Amino acid sequence: MNAILENKPAxxxxxxxxxxxxxxxxxxxxxxxxxxxxxxxxIMRDQSFLMNSQRxxxxxxxxxxxxxxxxxxxxxxxxxxxxxxxGSVLALSAMIAASLAQTSDxxxxxxxxxxxxxxxxxVVAGLxxxxxxxxxxxxxxxxxxxxxxxxxxxxxxxxxxxxxYYTEGQPVSMLSDSYTAIGHGAMPVxxxxxxxxxxxxxxxxxxxxxxxxxxxGNMQAARTSxxxxxxxxxxxxxxxxxxxxLAGVVASARAATGQAGMGMSYELDAxxxxxxxxxSLAGGVGRITGTVIGALILGVMAxxxxxxxxxxxxxxxIKGLIIVVAVVIDQYRxxxxxxx
Amino acid sequence: MFASATASSAPAATVRPDVIPEEPYLLEVANVSxxxxxxxxxxxxxxxxxxGSVLALMGENGAGKSxxxxxxxxxxxxxxxxxxxxxxxxxFDTPLAALQAGIAMIHQELNLMPHMSIAENIWIGREQxxxxxxxxxxEMHRCTxxxxxxxxxxxxxxxxxxxxxxxxxxxxEIAKAVSYDSDILIMDEPTSAITETExxxxxxxxxxxxxxxxGIIYITHKMNEVFAIADEVAxxxxxxxxxxxxxxxxxxxSLISMMVGRELSQxxxxxxxxxxxxxxxxxxxxLDGIFKGVSFDLHAGEIxxxxxxxxxxxxxxxxxIFGVTPSTGGEIHLDGQPVRISxxxxxxxxxxxxxxxxxxxxxxxxxxxVLENMEMAVLPHYVGNGFIQQKALRALxxxxxxxxxxxxxxxxxxxxxxxxxxxxxxLLARWLMTNPRILILDEPTRGIDVGAKAEIYRxxxxxxxxxxxxxxxxxxxxxxxxxxxxxxxxxxxxxxxTLDRSEATQERVMQLASGxx
Numbered sequence: 046m047n048a049i050l051e052n053k054p055a056x057x058x059x060x061x062x063x064x065x066x067x068x069x070x071x072x073x074x075x076x077x078x079x080x081x082x083x084x085x086x087x088i089m090r091d092q093s094f095l096m097n098s099q100r101x102x103x104x105x106x107x108x109x110x111x112x113x114x115x116x117x118x119x120x121x122x123x124x125x126x127x128x129x130x131x132g133s134v135l136a137l138s139a140m141i142a143a144s145l146a147q148t149s150d151x152x153x154x155x156x157x158x159x160x161x162x163x164x165x166x167x168v169v170a171g172l173x174x175x176x177x178x179x180x181x182x183x184x185x186x187x188x189x190x191x192x193x194x195x196x197x198x199x200x201x202x203x204x205x206x207x208x209x210y211y212t213e214g215q216p217v218s219m220l221s222d223s224y225t226a227i228g229h230g231a232m233p234v235x236x237x238x239x240x241x242x243x244x245x246x247x248x249x250x251x252x253x254x255x256x257x258x259x260x261x262g263n264m265q266a267a268r269t270s271x272x273x274x275x276x277x278x279x280x281x282x283x284x285x286x287x288x289x290x291l292a293g294v295v296a297s298a299r300a301a302t303g304q305a306g307m308g309m310s311y312e313l314d315a316x317x318x319x320x321x322x323x324x325s326l327a328g329g330v331g332r333i334t335g336t337v338i339g340a341l342i343l344g345v346m347a348x349x350x351x352x353x354x355x356x357x358x359x360x361x362x363i364k365g366l367i368i369v370v371a372v373v374i375d376q377y378r379x380x381x382x383x384x385x
Numbered sequence: 386m387f388a389s390a391t392a393s394s395a396p397a398a399t400v401r402p403d404v405i406p407e408e409p410y411l412l413e414v415a416n417v418s419x420x421x422x423x424x425x426x427x428x429x430x431x432x433x434x435x436x437g438s439v440l441a442l443m444g445e446n447g448a449g450k451s452x453x454x455x456x457x458x459x460x461x462x463x464x465x466x467x468x469x470x471x472x473x474x475x476x477f478d479t480p481l482a483a484l485q486a487g488i489a490m491i492h493q494e495l496n497l498m499p500h501m502s503i504a505e506n507i508w509i510g511r512e513q514x515x516x517x518x519x520x521x522x523x524e525m526h527r528c529t530x531x532x533x534x535x536x537x538x539x540x541x542x543x544x545x546x547x548x549x550x551x552x553x554x555x556x557x558e559i560a561k562a563v564s565y566d567s568d569i570l571i572m573d574e575p576t577s578a579i580t581e582t583e584x585x586x587x588x589x590x591x592x593x594x595x596x597x598x599x600g601i602i603y604i605t606h607k608m609n610e611v612f613a614i615a616d617e618v619a620x621x622x623x624x625x626x627x628x629x630x631x632x633x634x635x636x637x638x639s640l641i642s643m644m645v646g647r648e649l650s651q652x653x654x655x656x657x658x659x660x661x662x663x664x665x666x667x668x669x670x671x672l673d674g675i676f677k678g679v680s681f682d683l684h685a686g687e688i689x690x691x692x693x694x695x696x697x698x699x700x701x702x703x704x705x706i707f708g709v710t711p712s713t714g715g716e717i718h719l720d721g722q723p724v725r726i727s728x729x730x731x732x733x734x735x736x737x738x739x740x741x742x743x744x745x746x747x748x749x750x751x752x753x754x755v756l757e758n759m760e761m762a763v764l765p766h767y768v769g770n771g772f773i774q775q776k777a778l779r780a781l782x783x784x785x786x787x788x789x790x791x792x793x794x795x796x797x798x799x800x801x802x803x804x805x806x807x808x809x810x811x812l813l814a815r816w817l818m819t820n821p822r823i824l825i826l827d828e829p830t831r832g833i834d835v836g837a838k839a840e841i842y843r844x845x846x847x848x849x850x851x852x853x854x855x856x857x858x859x860x861x862x863x864x865x866x867x868x869x870x871x872x873x874x875x876x877x878x879x880x881x882x883t884l885d886r887s888e889a890t891q892e893r894v895m896q897l898a899s900g901x902x
Binding site: 273 | 707709729732733739741746747748749750751752753760761762764765768771772773775815
């Protein structure tokens with residue numbers, strides 16, 4: 046009986062103990078990596094790495110595209126799924142959006158009769174293509190029950206093929222100013238951050254988010270709790286597709302061209318960002334804040350390596366290593382948490 | 386709390402030397418302590434095992450039994466204290482070291498590889514090799530056949546483990562443990578998944594092992610098993626050693642009070658049941674190949690028990706009604722209206738709730754908090770402007786925790802860290818928050834301790850007296866008989882009969898459950 050009375054609520058400490066460390070620790074890693082390059086910068090090039098706004102802006106711009114994909118794939122991974130198609134869907138969406146954003150003074154436009162359209166048309170088309178691709182991914186997974194790895198692998202290959210077939214591999218350029226404005230200056234960063242905030246809130250405070258975590262934690266329990274698991278999976282994959290579509294629009298606007306080779310292997314960077322940020326491939330665990338920091342870590346590393354003059358191939362070798370180490374550390378931490 | 390524990394344990398801890406003659410102990414555990422971050426799992430515990438005897442280990446969940454056994458089997462290392470094997474201090478750094486020293490453990494979870502044969506599973510890691518250091522399958526087959534024959538287990542050594550029933554797999558686990566020819570065999574709830582016949586079989590194997598001078602440590606929650614096979618009983622509570630007594634010097638009541646540290650005057654509350662009007666009427670329900678011809682009525686305020694052995698289709702009936710696996714034939718009438726339920730969310734809307742059989746498999750969201758686990762089924766009713774009404778939900782959950790006495794440091798606590806009983810209460814809370822009219826409970830007290838069981842029984846009775854219609858599926862006969870107004874008995878997918886409280890005896894139910902009518 047006493048044991049029941051002893052049960053004093055201790056909400057506050059438990060909350061901070063549970064919430065802070067994951068994001069904080071990867072944030073510290075981010076700062077650490079930045080400082081390492083700072084030191085190397087002074088030693089090897091006699092200049093600051095961090096105190097260079099131009100470099101930082103460029104880095105964050107680069108992160109924005111991968112970051113958009115990573116926000117989508119984080120949600121997919123939380124449901125124990127995976128999305129390999131985001132890079133290809135980005136390219137397809139970039140091609141289709143760009144083809145509807147060309148100016149009329151270009152004689153070799155893809156659709157000569159469809160030039161000088163209002164800017165919302167290519168944007169909606171690009172987003173729509175992404176949404177459709179995601180919905181197809183989700184429907185195939187939900188209806189046939191095949192592993193997400195296979196379904197999205199198929200989409201990855203097909204979407205890339207379609208992007209090439211669309212213009213026979215020709216790039217689509219001469220885009221209207223109002224379209225390229227989407228990629229101008231800090232716009233990509235703003236879009237990325239707004240999307241991150243939206244989905245951070247959605248995952249934490251809405252039914253959509255709770256259901257996403259529930260499905261990832263225990264799909265069978267989710268179903269018995271009255272969650273329409275199949276429908277929800279279609280929604281999650283559709284959102285991931287939509288974000289890939291958005292990334293395609295932003296990328297083509299920024300480059301002022303649509304190319305079928307865009308976003309090559311971005312899906313892997315996006316998955317890496319999510320995983321470095323603490324999203325568990327076993328599902329049920331993951332947060333947008335972590336993913337954003339994970340994407341920043343990848344960006345800082347790429348920018349830093351170039352800054353200190355590390356060979357591009359060696360960069361990849363180190364990047365691969367860091368991804369594996371991040372997951373090993375994460376797993377070790379989870380094991381310690383569960384080992385009781 | 387601890388004061389009362391030591392007080393009650395003092396007389397129990399002293400075993401009079403003239404009762405049990407002095408003989409060398411096979412295994413002694415002396416002053417062992419073990420802590421995990423934030424909790425003390427074991428503090429200064431003792432234990433000793435004699436050759437040729439069965440020592441039953443009892444205690445509520447979280448009492449530290451499994452932790453101690455994992456220390457003995459080399460899975461955990463103690464923070465303090467000593468293990469002595471035949472008087473010599475030993476230290477096991479790995480489970481392998483313990484095995485080589487002669488201690489084998491049958492785990493609660495089945496650890497077999499489904500795609501490999503029985504023989505391969507039993508000899509994994511120590512395969513019989515031929516001259517070329519290749520696996521000698523012939524010899525392995527012979528060894529397995531001999532082993533199975535000795536244990537009177539009627540299985541083909543080449544059968545894939547994946548094709549075996551859960552009970553058969555458990556027997557293979559037992560054979561595997563015996564095959565190490567260890568001096569000490571630890572069995573962690575070996576009967577939780579097997580039928581009466583197999584339990585009897587297991588007990589005869591244990592008797593054989595005993596006569597060969599082996600020491601057996603037997604963890605269980607089932608009283609009747611303790612009195613059937615144990616020579617001595619050691620009791621643990623809250624990580625502390627309470628005492629060790631000869632089994633024949635105790636009875637159920639004294640054992641329970643030793644385990645919970647208080648008298649449980651009555652496990653099953655008495656209920657004045659003003660049974661109300663007809664709520665649910667099921668006619669000829671069937672699921673192809675699984676069960677058929679299931680008909681019953683359920684009234685408000687009534688508890689209908691469903692008894693039957695594993696695989697009798699009890700759980701499938703519940704899942705068919707709830708829409709997890711929709712039925713393929715028959716009718717369900719709710720308040721006289723025919724209903725068609727093809728998915729759980731439809732069932733929930735109509736006022737059904739199903740507490741599933743296997744918490745881990747289909748109940749818990751392991752990585753989520755207690756709050757999130759509790760709120761999951763009612764979320765659609767707590768959404769305003771797209772956002773979850775977190776405050777209202779939290780208030781509701783806090784209220785439920787209080788009513789159901791869910792012991793948790795906070796609602797933010799990850800549900801994995803709760804004991805089995807508290808997890809079960811949190812899941813029950815999940816369903817009670819939906820205000821169900823028909824509550825289906827599938828093995829509501831599986832794997833939880835006596836104290837929590839009593840609380841769950843009390844809750845179920847209370848809910849029924851408030852007019853809820855309850856279906857309770859259970860393998861534990863005393864539980865079904867103690868709680869139900871009527872008992873439905875199933876056998877291999879058939880409804881064998883429905884007994885009123887007055888005619889439902891253990892013998893009668895067992896008869897029907899084994900297919901004799």
